[in-house]
Amino acid sequence: MLSTIGGFAAKIFGSSNERRVRGYQPRVEAINALEDDVARLTDDELRMRTDKFRHQLAEGASLDDILVPAFATVREGAKRTLGQRHFDVQLIGGMVLHEGKIAEMKTGEGKTLVATLPVYLNALAGKGVHVVTVNDYLAQRDSEWMGQVYKFLGLTVGVIVHGIDDEERKAAYACDVTYGTNNELGFDYLRDNMKMDKEEMVQRGHSFAIVDEVDSILIDEARTPLIISGPLEDKADLYQAVDEIIPVLGAEDFELDEKQRQVSLTEAGNERFEGILAERGLMKGSLYDIENVSLVHHVNSALKAHKLFLRDRDYIVKGGQVVIIDEFTGRMMPGRRYSEGLHQALEAKEHVEIQPENQTLASITFQNYFRLYKKLAGMTGTASTEASEFLDIYGLDVVEIPTNMPVGRADEDDEIYRTAKEKYAAIVQTIADCRRRNQPILVGTVSIEKSEQLSALLKDKKYIAELGRNALALADKMKGPKEQDIKDYLSDIGSYLVEMGTRTKGNADPIPHQVLNARYHEQEAFIVAQAGVPGGVTIATNMAGRGTDIQLGGNAEARLKEWVAAEREAGREPEEAEIAKKREALQADVAEKKKQALEAGGLYVLATERHESRRIDNQLRGRSGRQGDPGRSKFYLALDDDLMRIFGSNRMDSVLKTLGLQDGEAITHPWMNKSLEMAQKKVEARNFDIRKQILKYDDVMNDQRKVIFEQRIDIMHEEDVSDTVKDMRHQLVQELVRTHIPESAYAEQWNTAALREAINGVFGIDLPIAEWADEEGIADQEIAERILKEVDEKAARKATELGENNVRQIEKMVLLQTLDHLWREHLVTLEHLRQVIGFRAYGQRDPLNEYKSEAFVLFEAMLANLREAVTGQLMHVELASPEAQGGMQPVELPEMYASHIDPFSGLDELALADAAIAAEQRGPSGPAPDRRPPLQTRKAPTAVNPTDPATWGRVARNALCPCGSGKKYKHCHGKAD
Template sequence: MFQAIAKSIFGSSNDRYVRSLGKIVNQINALEDQIAAFSDEELQAQTDKFRTQLQEGRTLDAILPEAFATVREASKRVLGMRHFDVQMIGGIVLHRGEIAEMKTGEGKTLVATLATYLNAIEGKGVHVVTVNDYLARRDAEWMGQLYRWLGLTVGVIVPNLSEHQRREAYAADITYGTNNEFGFDYLRDNMKHERRQMVHRPFNYAIVDEVDSILIDEARTPLIISGPTEDKTDLYVSIDEIVKSIDESYYDADEKTKNITWTEDGIEKVEQLLAEAGLLETDNLYDVENTQVVHHLDQALKANIMFKRDIDYIVKDGKVVIIDEFTGRMMDGRRWSNGLHQAVEAKEGVKIEPENQTMASITFQNYFRMYPKLSGMTGTAATEAAEFWDIYKMNVVEIPTNVPVQRIDEEDEFYKNTQDKFKAIAKAIKEKNEIGQPVLVGTVSIEKSELLAQFLEAEGVEHSVLNARFHEMEARIVAQAGRLGAVTIATNMAGRGTDIQLGGNVEFRIEDELGEMEDGPEKDAAIEKIREEVAAEKARVLEAGGLFVLGTERHESRRIDNQLRGRSGRQGDPGLSRFYLCLEDDLLRIFGPDTLFARMMNSNLEDGEAIGSRWLSKAIETAQKKVEARNYDVRKQVVEYDDVMNDQRKVIYEQRAEIMDSERVDDVVVDMRHDTVNTLVAEACPAGSYPEQWNVEGLKERVTEVLGIAPSIDDWMQEDTLEPEIIEERIRTEVDEIMERKMAQNDPSIWRQVEKSILLERLDFHWKEHLATLDALRQVVFLRAYAQKQPINEYKQEAFGLFETMLHKLREDITSILLKSELRLTQPPQETLPDLPDFLTGHVDPLTGLENSDDRDGSAARAALFGALAGSPRAAAGPGGAAGENPYAGMDISRNAPCPCGSGNKYKHCHGAAS
């Protein structure tokens, strides 16, 4: 009670913090008239002035008021937009490494220019992270006008850039790009063999747009770079046929976790079917020899029962394409891991692509925690404030709106079944459509969008369906969703990045209708006419009540619901929002209250009748909180496991960087050689043991196998004072002499390069194998819980031991290769370093195999990898590359751009392979 009274008098802690920032805003406003009097040249000279001040010891906080005032004035002149005071508060919050929660339409894109400019002055680089390539390009071009005018450089990272273009983009003062592109570039950098091949600079500062979507929703799944393994098509098809013949009484399905377990009768049944198909190595299904079959059997069952076509994926052009559960977008080229995608391909009868092996991986949590300063902005972050603080140590600050929100949020309406609900939705949309009120309908899946479209067609209501095929097309549809009588159906509204302006978007209309018209009086008149039409249409839409947002069901996360609602009521416009629910909705069916709730609804509701109450809305919110808590636990678990790997990743990547930066690595090689000798002797001659207990024969075999020498150990054993240390010293001396002779026969500079190359190549090989082992460990360590053991603690202990084993194998491997190898130069070393193969990039949940990212098709990558394995650059070429001469030679075509011949492959894998 006392807290509520104190809050009503003094405001919340958030309110008090925001008020405290008003003092800085007053300082910025006090400078406005002075800076407005500057000429363009004087205003542009401010950047050099600030840089000088920083070099003289002033801090960014000290120059913040004048820098923000400079950006505000430059924005007025270049973009025709003036920052509001609340936007200044948002800019301060971003600069302080916090999250600015700002409602939709409050101008977050413009807010980011303040903190971006201030931090970019230092020249250390600022990364602005967006949710898709379209927004990265758009914001880099749009806000880039302002930055370039003020003397800063701007780069953008999108797919299909060459390594040189990426390096240039990262070298800019400000770099725009998606979370996936930044993360994959970091992983690829740590697979390169020369420092000059790397594209990233040291991490400095990042601003994450739609921070909740990137750091919360997508953070459940790590980024993974992988390469293909052997083809097992027949196995997938055979197991799929067996699973399809199994009755549902043989397994138990849990929709909450998307897990399925076999019953005892089920195990007997599949054992019998697998044995008949000749797929079992032994009679017992769970013998270690049948591990692979059991794994694929479980994945096939999951694919057939838990993964629904047109909800989790669609089949397009003979390929299984994943649907992003958060945005509803198709994710061309993305694949589930651990054989799950292959199981779905077998289920649908399409071509089965080979599985992939992990080459490098990192979670978004550990990637973004490498930035010394990290901030973000979104319309919905408060519900996840605890997680942002726990994982990223980022505070969420709710920024007040520039104009009070006028939107009315009505109570949810509940119906008995989906049919009744969709009839009511279609009727409500028709009523609004008849009075000209625009309607934005949010659905949770493509299937529901198509179902609703059928109901609207029956009612004769014209509508647009946001098909999520191209981000730019999305932006255009969303931008015009506020026009008079518009009805737009969209699958989730997270990360669309475009405001819905009542009456329509002037810029998009000008571009669409007048794009090909030449500049001149005629075009100016046409533009003015469009502006007048939009203004008149906006007045009519306002009169009709503004944008009506209609949710067809509640999402698992309250944030997604709030994002949908937030599309209405921008900048003080009137608006309305309402959600329609029924007992058959997934959220209520899986996570809702018990059967008492369902009985009450069924017994008291007539067909087609709706009820609404605060109690029911509260029950829905409780269900959402349950799901959010479960998802948080999943993300937390992913972080805990990746933290173990992250410590090892840092060691490996630091070691790689040290090797790349070193002129010579002979001291590292010598240490590895001596450690290997010591280990071999210690294994055969344990400390404190007697000579008669030593495994002399085993030592001779291992020394010959690893070091390629045959020392006189039998003769040494005749000595009375022989100790393990003496054996170590004699073997070390012998192998050191061999290496000295070998180095004397070769050019020292070439030999140093050979050592360096072998070190990096074998380090990468053993790290890749270690990652595969850790993946397998992570999938089975949960069984330790049955023995009353903590799986994460077991994982830490096992992972540490595996890492030690990997380092031991690495030392032994490098020592063996260098001692046994003979250097023959058949051609001069290349001056230009080859590009890395286009490894497959994925964003995959390590526990479930679920995919969650948006990247490009991996067909060219597979061709490149198979070609590289075949040892022939021609084998990696596409259809055009095998034709002989290159008709595009001499043209300025990026090696990673699509080939002009239309093959669909990259230029370097097609006609460019010949050049």
Template sequence: MLGLGTLAKKVFGTPNDRKVKSVRPLVAKINALEPDFVKLSDAEIIEKTHELQKRAQEGGESLDSLLPEAFANCREGARRALGLRAFDVQLMGGIFLHQGNIAEMKTGEGKTLMATFPAYLNALAGKGVHVVTVNDYLARRDAEWMSKVYGALGLTTGVVYPFQPDDEKRIAYAADVTYATNNELGFDYLRDNMKGSVEEMMQRDHFFAIVDEVDSILIDEARTPLIISGPSQDRSELYVALDKYIPELTEAHYTVDEKTRNATFTEEGNEYMERRLHEVGILPEGQSLYDPESTTIVHHITQALRAHKLFHKDQNYVVAGGEIVLIDEFTGRMMKGRRLSDGLHQAIEAKEGVAIQPENVTLASVTFQNYFRLYDKLAGMTGTAATEAEEFAEIYSLGVVEVPTNRPVARIDEHDRVYRTAAEKYAAVIEAIKEAHAKGQPILVGTTSIEKSEMLSEMLKKDGIPHNVLNARQHAQEAQIVADAGRFGAVTIATNMAGRGTDIQLGGNVEMKVHDELAAHPEANPDELRSRIEAEHAEEKQKVIEAGGLFVLGTERHESRRIDNQLRGRSGRQGDPGRSLFFLSLEDDLMRIFGSDKLDAVLSKLGMKEGEAIIHPWVNKSLERAQAKVEGRNFDIRKQLLKFDDVMNDQRKAIFSQRREIMEAEDISEITRDMRLQVVADLLDTYMPPKSYADQWDVEGMRAAVIDQLNLDLPFAEWAAEEGVDQDVVSERLEAATDAYMAQKAEAFGDETMRVIEKQILLQTIDGKWREHLVTLEHLRSVVGFRGYAQRDPLSEYKTEAFHLFETMLDGLRVEVTRRLAQIRPLTDEERAAILAQQMPQMAAPEVEPEPEIPAGEAPQPGTPAPGFVESDPTTWGNPSRNDPCPCGSGEKFKHCHGRIV
């Protein structure tokens, strides 16, 4: 009997069915326009783009109203450029992307081509479109491939990659459509907000982004903050010293919680470590680990414990080239350059005996969650998003729409087979591989770690079965390995299949074969070569289809259903036959951590023999429930982290937007004056409070503070003795004195140079204060959790304290900027003449104007900086006129070097 929900869906259709149905009229409209666009010449297609751009940018037409014509033009451009005519389902997916949704499309349905439609339409607005991929290889490949389409339509394409020259990167961001990785986009955003002028910035608007493998980027990596950091104190010796004692520990000394990925010392463990650290003198005699002075040591030994008990070689990281390189648990790729924070990476380096790199302090950071929420409109595509639809909706306001496949899925998904032990499971896996291999069926074997993939590889070698292994160690050959995975008799072991970018086509990948043959035989005729390879491919594909298509064999369930679905989705593309089957054991991580005791007891009662498997839909259901629980818990963790990060994000946006305004302004003297007046008001409130009598004023304190912060020595004692002088009178006199003093400086330096100095001092002070503030917020966040023990909400406490810290930072910023501007003074003619004579001995010292002070010292030699010159502090630059040599010693004119005006 059907449930009420199922019955209602049969009558009314699912919400997804209704969304799909709603765009069918639009697809029909695009198809109706096709004959008109087929008739256009190549030049007329480009002309059509210019017309649509004009209508969007000048005519005020909405992109929605231009959609049918734009999609029809794009389809025709793609057909001519690539020889591919987009299917109706690809147009449908493109419409959903334009509407700001996630399009879930099965593997092999053509997501890369589908993305060109909304990218083209939104690029007409002239604000730039970002297409985001998970790795540099895919960014370059997709940009190169799809640039043919955009080129045929009259648009420009750019690609952004790590260590790209600035000029090239600026051009890439200025293109109509820019391909880039999520990491590079996030880092460029942070770098842009550390630049000193608008011209140096790379990114334009955050208008529209299409995120490929959206689940991997916005969910799996959402918790990972992007951090730009600088070196801090080197504690290498302490890491090495503490690492020696962790292997001595017994299980009674610590507890490991694999669910929360945490390791802690027991009371017995604390006592043992305290005794050992006293013996070797790391912990001073009489000092306990519980003392406040021991905070640093406790932090380091906890990280050393985590490094040993939670992070495993060839699973969480590899040792490559004398470095610890992390492995992405979702894609199995090595993440070069990515480091764990808070000293954990250094603890792993000590454990593996490689060179320890110094810890870093955060200069700027942002999470992917908050970076991608900067865009006016966001869209995504993936093969697996439906299981995380709630999170996409709640955090990113993204709907998930399942786009129908072009052809019905013919893959057979079998029930999981559950064994008692891992040994029994792997024996069954080898048998299944042998059986399928004997008939030539290509097999894709999914594992969850490098260690397991290599163990399986050894087992297959013993049985003489030829195979390829795809994991972080074979990073460079991955495209080739994936392309060959669908060939007759191929066996491929993959650590993970998310975001691989290359389709597994039955019989192999024709384009790859043609490319390789041409590289090996450049003298061959490309057309003849292609014809021969296509004929061979058709024959091999037929043999693979007869053998049953691609067999996906999973050796373990991942804690996320999406990862399993990504593996399974590799089989059965474009209506091809295929099958998928997962082999599990009660010793697998998911089963072990999330309660296999009951199942083990049931299986024991059933009297299962060794090597026997339990196969039942109920087992699948209970596994899915366990996975859904883990996903729910992970969502809650990400949601909670986001709430904390949102506090910092609001402050980050305020600082970054303020910074941008300062860089764009030609004259910020009003801003610095307002800051100065606020400093004056604060000083008066502190030392000469309103409604107080003159004999109650702290005139000596006021005089000292004004000398320190405003560089003025004023007769406050005399003013206080005058009849009728109150706070307002003192305020007027003090403001007038500071205004006159700064006007005198501006006259001495020249207005142009003064504006440059003001801007540089303000920007550098903002950056310095923001860096200090980030460190303070990190410390606050690490301790605020303990407020829960006092029945106070940690998040609420964090918000309140973070706001107060932000206010304090702004107060400090005003004082620092005012003090630095007040303390610069003109050079004497003699000082400047001496410097110029040393820098340019062949020229007589010219008549000079008064300039800012450079600290006393030896005059520079040609090609060396002026005495006391500090790159980051304009007050130490002196004040050369625009055409003088720059005091940094570069040999360039000041106006072309450090004196360049924004």
């Protein structure tokens, strides 16, 4: 009843979203009213408006005060540089982003162009605006494409991609507008907080960020913390030894839960494993004895590798490496590694070289990184299904922006088949029908394996011909007039399939198609750009965050680029007039092909399965029907699909058999769609709970991280930290005295011998504390004061010996290095605590509260250790040689690797290099590099002669100097640059 009343009220007053959108209309009209006046300005006059706006802000105006004229300026700038004019709905999207909200805009509505409005407006404040993309390719593309507008209006533009050095990063962050990926921005934040000098920090603050594909970054990627780690000792032999045992296990030896993605040994399996390990001399005692904790970790990793992770679905083996496949995009992720030893276990399983494990040096979740920004906004085509999570976690409202043209796509009911064989037969038949009628079709699959399985069917001439004969046979059985339409369709498609299967010559595919998945990422941009040509068949593993529009008829500019590249490869450099003529011809051809595609019904999106998340399905659907184009979408399902199987398809199978569903027949009904959406909502709710739980635990560590990072920055900004060092020294003395001479204790209870030993150990001073304690009427505080006097005198002598300048540098260096070392150890301890704290629930105690209290105790202990370690080092420090007194060498950061790890599945989701960058580095056909180099120690090419700087080429300032000194280039031969 309430829903009926609500629907009736919405019809009269409009939905809450419609009312919000209407609220922006007056400012849209004001911007439109300025259009003619702004259009009459010269380029220089238009550019001068930027200085005028900055002057107004300096005099106290707010960004909202200048929004209307600023947006009008950007619109005109885009018209002059890009030849594109912002639609009214794009102006509304810009205002939504400026307010720090999420703008949900359908595919093809020009989100990239929308961002220029709030980016320009907020960049005027001079604090820098970050535009966050999902990969390096989009960051580079958008910075160059939209950068034309910003540069035309007098703003500076930078881009952060993998492979640039710190100097280039610092320059990019100093720009008015900075494009970069979520991974690179988060990584730079962590690395900045490991630097030893404030001048080496690259970021300059977190004022305003616009996140493109916000759902992909803040929800999908937010399940995983961003981690910087360093290598540990090599345990390859142990991984191989454990891996050899796993195949010996039977089904009764382990329990597998696909739904939760968990696997564990049964009691019988545990006994069997212990016996084999003991027999091979790998273990003493029980597997779960405290000294075998590391071994348990190896066993669990090997079990997961063999029983949960499948080759060609979760990862592929390429160039002697295990390369992860991203579950959301289906792309290869070179550089990413599974955590907790899982990647090493997979390498042992696949018999490739096993790389060493890493230790965490710093980490942060994307939730906590993006909450650093004073204002955050985002844009995507699909956010409403997760609106509650955006509001709950980030405080971000979702506003649905109406499309510029009404959506002309027809979303049809799902077709559900009993078996995958029947489903694929129907899919191939539909693909063939689209190709026969010249309708472009985009086929979405959930994995590489499924896309190649479908591709194999489209290449199989016997299968295609047999499918056609079956269709013709079915058509012959149809007699009645009511069945005439179906009979005609089956006759047409049957004849076409038989012809394709029998008359296709040579190696040609009977149904030509393009496969877009992780194996073919290098052709990705061109394949996507041409997916809208009439009769084109494109099979895509996943279309989330591809960043390229599918335009009906194809993309003339993409074809022109390919033609120019081909001409250059042939040794010809096309002239401008020739290129212009070719462009005109291609545009005419594309226009003709678009007409054909429109007549055939527009882009047909066919999905072969439903994803766990409705949002991923909607992203695929949204590829069709851009800018008012017609289109269709349909999902083909089978009861043995993963989602259907996990959520109880056995019961449905028996029902369908009872109803008499024949082979090749499908069930189609809106109720089925609703029930599937309910299953998806359950999975989404579970995933939200997982992310929320991760965040609650990370918030505990985040509070500590903030304290440590703020302290580091304060220390780096101080030229003289002697007061801090003195306070730590005094606090340590007071703590030692309190420990050995408690306030309320009698003199005979004082442990003066232990106090003397502790003072000697930390400060290197042997004091007659026992004799002082024998003096009449002496108190603990007086003993503390005498110790402090002796300690301070030694510190003063040490300062004189070493020289005032050296002491100041040493104090700062020791303080930062020790803080970093203890913080890393603290992170490892917290990781271990996190893994076991759940067991407290068995004792009726809340694991989260227990984690908070334990983490606080550990943090206090870390600070106490910091005081003792810093003081002890400074009281014993000596310079290695008299020559060293001329100046201290800067401390180098340790070898580091970046990873983005899911603590539940162990999936490493951080790509150090986007596929396009990796391909560029190794050339068009060369093999992928065996292993990514450490970030701080990229090796020089083999042709480099250390004694001849002429052979070094361009050396990054933070790379090791090619001369072999072991110093950074900027501290060695690069000093003069």
